[in-house]
Amino acid sequence: MNSARLPERYELEIFLVLADERHFGRTAERLRLSQPRVSQTIKKLERRIGAPLFERTSRRVQLTPLGAQLRDDLQPLYQGMAEAMARATATARGVHGTLRVGFLGVGAGELSPTIMDTFRARHPGCEIQMRETHFSDPLGPLRAGEVDLLLTRLPVTEPDLTVGPVVLTEPxxxxxxxxxxxxxxxxxxxxxxxxxxxxxxxxxxxxxxxxxxxxxxxxxxxxxxxxxxxxxxxxxxxxxxxxxxxxxxxxxxxxxxxxxxxxxxxxxxxxDTDVAVVWRTAADTARVRAFVQATRHALDINGGPARF
CATH class of the missing domain: 3.40.190.10 (Periplasmic binding protein-like II)
Incomplete structure (x- = not known):
């Protein structure tokens, strides 16, 4: 069994930010650390791995092939860990803060007020912010983290997204x-x-x-x-x-x-064309789940999706 100690989370964060910035000074500023701290951490990580991760010159910092491989392997794992922590924190704190809802066109149509009113009544400590999306990039704001969920037109068959209840159907x-x-x-x-x-x-x-x-x-x-x-x-x-x-x-x-x-x-x-609630599967937070529950309640009251 390999007894080598795994890197700490902060070491991996420093490595990933430096891989993104390619500059020790900007990395230190972004992480609010001293530049010597960043440099020492990277050297420590390289000693543990046994090979350089960056090529350093007086003009630039570049990833070595090994560094690029490590970055590609670590990024999805680190992002998943960060999202898991965010979900756990949101669950522990309850439904508070801000829920950002993207909508395409008329959103949920005449069912929109019922959904919003239900959510606000159940979770008065959570603010809803609405943002219009455009059909040139209907899923972009969701993937970029600019909204937490979408009321958008189907079909959506993306492996990283979950399609929830249909809220509107129309000819x-x-x-x-x-x-x-x-x-x-x-x-x-x-x-x-x-x-x-x-x-x-x-x-x-x-x-x-x-x-x-x-x-x-x-x-x-x-x-x-x-x-x-x-x-x-x-x-x-x-x-x-x-x-x-x-x-x-x-x-x-x-x-x-x-x-x-x-x-x-x-x-x-x-x-017919349908509108449904869509969210990132990896960002299934307490706020998102609460909105989906409010949506299902509104559908029950309405007897199903809104129709034109």
Whole structure:
């Protein structure tokens, strides 16, 4: 059995910050330590491992191949440990502090006030902060830690994310310019999309996510032309109004974003679009669990997801 003593947590933190900063002075400032302390800790770690982790010159600090390997191995383990400590602390302290909720579009729709009121009544010591997200990067703020959970459109099939209860389900309509030939029809089908141009999307949104909402082909296999890429919902509406293309959207858009230069036509054969609560699996805190419980309670009161 190997009797070598494992590095302390603070040693690993210093190593990871130096691997990120590549500068002893900035590392010391970031960790609020003295620069000699940082240097001594790294030398101690290198002696324990038996090889250099950094190449040091008068101009720069670079990871050695061994140092890069150690950084890649340690980062997910250290992050997991930090998140486990955060979850334990949150559980011990109860539901207090601030819960940051991201929302896409109308969020949970008419169910939103019930969810929020239920949560606030149960946990008056926890403040809710709301932040709008955009479909060019619907999951980015969650992964970046800028929000604790999301009310976002499905599908979401990401290995690091948990999809909770569906809070809103609604049919879809086709948004077209007010003078478009489709505007005189009582309904359209997905096959009709091949007769005009839809829009692509900029940003890191999952491809499968946008393809569900704006398909690349009709059910019969006809290609649907894609035109300009867009990044925000207001940009999408402006381009439709300007005659640059058409787009499937949720039925609630007609109620909340109705404008005279756009017509909304029922899209009869498109699958419904759902909104659900989504959070990072590794960040399943007491606050997140409390919000999910409040959501389930609101769903029970409502008899299921909100509908349009």
């Amino acid at each position: 879809r309509v086709l948004a077209v310019p007010a003078r478009h030939p489709f505007s005189r029809r009582s309904s359209v089908s997905l096959e009709d999309l091949a007769r005009d141009t839809v829009f692509g999307i900029t940003g890191p949104a999952p491809g499968y996510w946008w393809d569900f909402h704006v398909p690349r082909s009709t059910p019969s296999g006809r290609a649907i032309p894609r035109g300009q890429d867009i990044s925000t919902f207001q940009e999408l509406l402006a381009l439709i109004a300007a005659g640059q293309g058409i787009s499937p959207v949720a039925a609630s858009v007609e109620r909340y974003y109705n404008r005279p230069d756009i017509a909304f036509i029922p899209l009869v054969d498109a699958p």
